[in-house]
Amino acid sequence: MSLQNTETEAHAFEGKAEEKAGKDGVQRRTGVRWRLFVLLLILVAVNYIDRGSISVALPIIQKEFNLAPELVGLLLSAFFWTYALMQIPVGLLIDKFGPRKVVTASCIGWGAATAASGLAGGFLSMFIARLGIGVAEAGVMPAGGKLNAIWMHKKERGRGATILDAGAPLGAGLGGILITWLIASTGSWRYSFIIAGAATVLMGLAVWWYVRDNPRNHKRVNDAEASYIEASHAEEDAEAKKDGVKGKRALLPYLKFRSFWAMCFGWLGFNGVFYGLLTWGPLYLAQAKHFNLNTIGWSTFVIFGAGFVGEILGGTIADKWRAAGASANKVMRTLLGISSIVVIGGLVGVTIVADPTTAVVLLSVVMFFLRWVGLFWSIPSILGGRTNSGVLGGAMNFSGNISGFVTPIVVGLIVGATGSYTWALLYFVGSAIIMGVSVLTLDYGKRLPV
Template sequence: MSLPNSPTTTEAARPQASGPAGKRRTNVRWRLFLLLLVLVAVNYIDRGSISVALPIIQKEFNLGPEMVGLLLSAFFWTYALMQVPVGWLIDRFGPRKMVTASCVGWGAATAASGMAGGFLSMFIARMAIGVTEAGVMPAGGKLNALWMHSKERGRGATILDAGAPLGAGVGGILITWLIAAAGGWRMAFIIAGILTVVLGLAIWWYVRDNPREHKAVNDAEAEYIEASHRAEDEAAAAQGATTRRGLLPYMKFRSFWAMCFGWLGFNGVFYGLLTWGPLYLSQAKHFDLKTIGWSTFVIFGAGFIGEILGGTIADKWRESGASANKVMRTLLGISSVVVVGGLVGVTVVPDPITAVILLSVVLFFLRWVGLFWAVPATLGGRTNAGVLGGAMNLSGNIAGMVTPIAVGFIVGATGGYTWALLYFVASAVIMGISVLTLDYSKRLPV
């Protein structure tokens, strides 16, 4: 996302194929974001692994729906509570250190979850995964602000966030295969944790906090990014919005709250389907473990494709001269309407294949809201993108805390999933109101 165009901003922010003296620029920023895509995908494979294995774990630990909901929520309590502190740490120490520590830590916690002996030890392990994974998405939002040209941040945001549906989709197949190959869910979790630690080392090796610090970035690419930053800084200076701030000054603005509630509504739908989706397919549609894996792949794979497409449409439309508000409100408004309609459809269709198709359509359009990861940089600039990204993700993960528990009690009380799906519809309505309220065109003057 970019700031409103002025003569200075437009000239500096217009993408060019080459840099100073006609030298062709490198594209390290895109390779870095592909690595972050893999990182976020692994993040969601690990956090969603329990949902895929849940039919087995539920029987082994003898858990009712209410206890299942509580177990699924454990991750989100610590993950949410860490968002604002970790956002401040990212702004203070840089995203490279924080995302590396996060990756290594959650790999160790995932492996530990494979050794859980019962509900309590699994609950504690899931809370540890929440603490250690907390830095990934705010750090990614910060890197989007630091590495991407203002006209490329829509794609940067959606490449980063597309790892969520990709990980959820691939994870459905990968974890079911790993469970079969390793002889059970415990060894599958341990292997997944070890591989995650290895990925953390790769992150430390390749990621840098500044394009100039990366050996593979040439002057043309660095200057291309820095020209966009200078244009943004000039516009921000005119608004008096260039210094590092805490979170409190932003809380008086409507756009801050629209950002938070939009992400809360989005995650009310996404985390609900991520945590309870496999069990819904098992209990309501009578799918076996293998069919659950493939259905999850189709549903969340559609979300991955939709998110990448949404980011590309947004950036191309912006490059054609459309305003930020026109692009974002149109795309995300369409997204909200389709998500609401699709979820209502799932509640009334009995056929399991049709339900999978409708959920795939829901995820395709829902993931357009991944464009929100460009919003912290828009509202707070590079300096405050970390703390605003943390606040946004805190809001989203309040939905992560509440939704699994709420669905557990709804399913336990009603014996079915209809009212749980209507809970997701209400979350989508909150998302829709918020995405149409937010002003995407300017930095907040704090």
């Protein structure tokens, strides 16, 4: 290589370095952490499209398989049985092997299981396929909580948590339109499930390509961004050491702390409402409000789309309020307390109104404020730090998904026994009350001394 070429390359490198530097000569931080969380948002959205696809197609599936309401509730709950049971084991795997490997394996496994559910010949085979989807999807959210602890500065974790979790209402909303469109385009709910499963496998490849377990290992992260994140880690570690935190990898020692149980019960109550609306919402609109398939799809999009907007806004408010100097407890208890009050009032309103459009509006308001509780995905890193954020995220999600498999069954029994959705909606009100008590009990201000 000639000296002239070498000098040219050196000048080009210097030019690029100058482009990344500010006017004061200080290198500007790259924004890889935000792009990574946008990828996670898309991943969680695909997760919920796959997870909620059966609810959208349920009016057709129920008729084809000739299912009673009680069997519908059992089928809707199948996913949550294995999903909940796998949360703590997969959280331990994430803390040991890192989130990248676990999320990639999850994507490939649940994509295959989703496609297999499109081949189901009846209740039993569909039930087994849903169990498989639950096993495979279990690692996604705890891994996201771990990545929030690894990649985000502590001042940004509110937004990190809600960007991650906002994929849930986004996927639920888009799923209503996409699945109904696929069913209409292909003429079969089966083909729509197979296509959704194939898309999920491709997402797994995207995750492996872009996600890293350490910001320093990512080719697009510059020194300024890595140092910014590491400075936050160092500050947290110093505070934890001062508070007597040992940093041992464990779960059982957390069981003696009130905040651990408040985290678990808060997520239990939250999911009692969210999963109830996710699994039974489309059928409620079809049977109680007499919507057709197309109207169900758009109504689902509006309701869960409001949740997506609310969640992103909630995370932004939380981080900006914290940056202005407010304490973590003031910010979280205020925002999540308001959320609980609005959700309870909105659900009570849905039980009273008869007009279908008003019901959709009220459910949209409920979902907008309910999704503020997505801030809970910052709590595993608050209570357990980077060391135990995976297993604490798994424990939290295990508790939440007890509601996942209980709620669809209970609602099925209620609807089957009463022929009405009124008491089912009041069940959701009870879940929201549990959520409200928990969010006001939890101490968001310090890491637990484990």
